[in-house]
Amino acid sequence: MTDRRGHVVYESSQFRAGSRAPAVGKFDDLHFLKWRKTSGIEVSNHLKWIANEFPVTLLKVGVGLADKGLFSEGEATGDTVLAQTGRRTTRLDMPPFTIDTEQGRRHWRRLLLALEQRIVLTDAHSGMLADELSDYLFARSTGHIGSLMTLVNRGCQRAQRTGSERLTRDLLDQVRNDEAAEQARRELEFALQAGKATSRPRTARAAG
Numbered sequence: 001m002t003d004r005r006g007h008v009v010y011e012s013s014q015f016r017a018g019s020r021a022p023a024v025g026k027f028d029d030l031h032f033l034k035w036r037k038t039s040g041i042e043v044s045n046h047l048k049w050i051a052n053e054f055p056v057t058l059l060k061v062g063v064g065l066a067d068k069g070l071f072s073e074g075e076a077t078g079d080t081v082l083a084q085t086g087r088r089t090t091r092l093d094m095p096p097f098t099i100d101t102e103q104g105r106r107h108w109r110r111l112l113l114a115l116e117q118r119i120v121l122t123d124a125h126s127g128m129l130a131d132e133l134s135d136y137l138f139a140r141s142t143g144h145i146g147s148l149m150t151l152v153n154r155g156c157q158r159a160q161r162t163g164s165e166r167l168t169r170d171l172l173d174q175v176r177n178d179e180a181a182e183q184a185r186r187e188l189e190f191a192l193q194a195g196k197a198t199s200r201p202r203t204a205r206a207a208g
């Protein structure tokens with residue numbers, strides 16, 4: 001698995017007496033901005049202005065935002081105390097899902113159960129992901145939610161085009177996932193198939 005983690009940061013608005021609860025604004029793929037360039041600093045200043053002037057909390061989503069200079073606004077390491085963005089934002093890491101602990105397996109199952117509720121296929125059913133495809137989906141995505149969503153979305157599209165109207169291993173075997181996931185899946189797939197690892201918590205294994 002890659003050790004590059006996604007980051008979500010939020011910048012809270014200034015609360016004023018009598019103001020309503022703040023809205024939320026989301027800005028995705030911020031790692032593409034060059035924060036150490038003039039254009040990046042201008043964007044950062046504009047986002048700070050929005051947070052100052054409006055009752056809104058800004059969600060800024062990207063990969064490796066600290067390394068890209070978001071929190072230091074491009075300043076040298078010794079000058080980070082002068083940067084306002086680092087003092088106004090809270091960073092939340094989004095590491096991949098893991099299955100080496102019971103808690104991790106429970107988190108993975110809850111994610112799959114939630115996804116099942118959003119799938120619109122004629123023959124979709126409870127347990128289609130969480131029970132029938134749990135190990136398979138973990139191997140194909142290596143626990144990364146972006147890779148999981150890509151695979152599920154493409155699988156649903158294929159299920160609609162072919163008329164099968166459900167997700168199965170045979171159908172998903174015909175779906176290519178992102179390159180990083182495809183390269184990382186082999187070793188994990190072997191461990192799951194050999195019974196050396198599982199993505200299902202004990203309660204789910206006992207029930208099924």
